[in-house]
Amino acid sequence: MKFEVTILGSSSATPIYNRNPSAQVLNINDRLYLIDCGEGTQQQMLRFDVKASRIDHIFISHLHGDHYLGLVGLLSSMHLNGRVKTLKLFGPAELKEIIDLQLKYSDTTLQYPIDFIATHADKSEIILDTTDIIVETIPLNHRIATTGFLFKQKKRLKKIIKEKIIELNIPINQFSEIKKGGDYIAQDGTVYKNWEITNNPKEPKSYAYCSDTIYDESYFAQISNVDLLYHEATFLNSMLDRAQSTFHTTALQAGEVALKTNAKKLLIGHFSARYKTLMELLDEAISVFPETELAVEGKTFIIE
Structure with a gap:
């Protein structure tokens, strides 16, 4: 059961120092889910061998440009490359208007349908429920309507x-009941307990993507005990005033979020352009939560 995330972009606001704006690809059992799509995401996908044709779901957290300005280009490339299958797109309601205007004034009619599902930043909702996963929105506290996304495997x-x-000699017609926890009764009446003939599946995994937000405990309960938490860490804590005025989080605060929510592991990203190197940000988060890593572009993190 594959559950891993590849970082395509980790910068905030602008591309700088070979860092690109926010974008990630989550791979769950070889199904790819694109989370945010900042400028240059297509180039990053080519660079790290992420095939756009395999992406059927895109999640946009909010409408600041560093989280969606690469989207229309990607949608257009999918069209030019002959896509015909439906794409599910999740994001703020206004995103549909932006896409429609772009397509209208470029006189473009996509060859494939977009199933657009509007998100609402004032409440948590289940926006996707498949045989493998459930995806919930995480209401965040930013300057404009913003949601994170919680991906949870089903058991x-x-x-x-x-x-x-x-x-x-267990017959096939008994498989379903045994897999659900039933015992097996042989033809001679012998009862074989379920634990004797089955292996338990691995515990389901979870991934929380918390994009732009001020430090706010309102979403802590929802993301508690996740296997991997991605949290923005735009500034060092020495710039706490700046973080608060722009509704962002410091690296120290990101560590506190992970600690208070009992995350197993923390990824920090969305780094300000003022930081040419990132070790100070990592050290600051680690001082609170040792199981922290940088969201380094091109790196794949296995969720286990």
């Missing part, structure tokens, strides 16, 4: 031990 059924199937 898988038990796996029947292959050797037991052969040894006990």
Whole structure:
């Protein structure tokens, strides 16, 4: 069961020092989910071998340019490359108007349909429910309407031990009930307890993407105990006043978020252009929450 995130962009506001604006690709069982799409995302996808044709879901957290200005270009490239299958797009309601205007004035009619699902920053909602995952919005506190996204794997059924199937001649029509936790009763009446003939599935994983937000405990309960937390860390704590006035978080505060929500691991990103190197930001977050890493572009983080 694959569950991993690849960083395509980790800069805030502008591309600088070979860092690009926000974008990530989440791979869950070889299904790709694009989270935010800042300027240059297509180039990053080419650079890190992420195929646009495999992306069927795109999530946009809010309408500051560093989180969506690469989107229309990507949608256009999908069109030019012959895409015909439906793309699900999640984001603020106004995003649809922006896309429609771009397509209108370029006289473009996409060859494929977009299923647009508007998000609402005033409440948490389930916006996607598949056989594999559930995705919820995380209401965040930024200068404009902003949501994060919580990806949660669904619990898988038990796996029947292959050797037991052969040894006990378990019929196929019994598989479903056994996988759900039922015992197996052989033809001679012998009862084989479920734990004897199955292996438990791995515990479902979770990933919380918290884009731009001021430090605000209102969303802590929703993201508690996640396996991997991505949280913006735009400034060092020495610039706390600046962080608060722009509704951003410091690296120290990001560490505090991870600590208070009992995250297993923390990724920090959305770095201000004022920082040419990032070790000070990492050190500051680690001082509070040791299991912290930088959202380095091109790096894939396995969620386990």
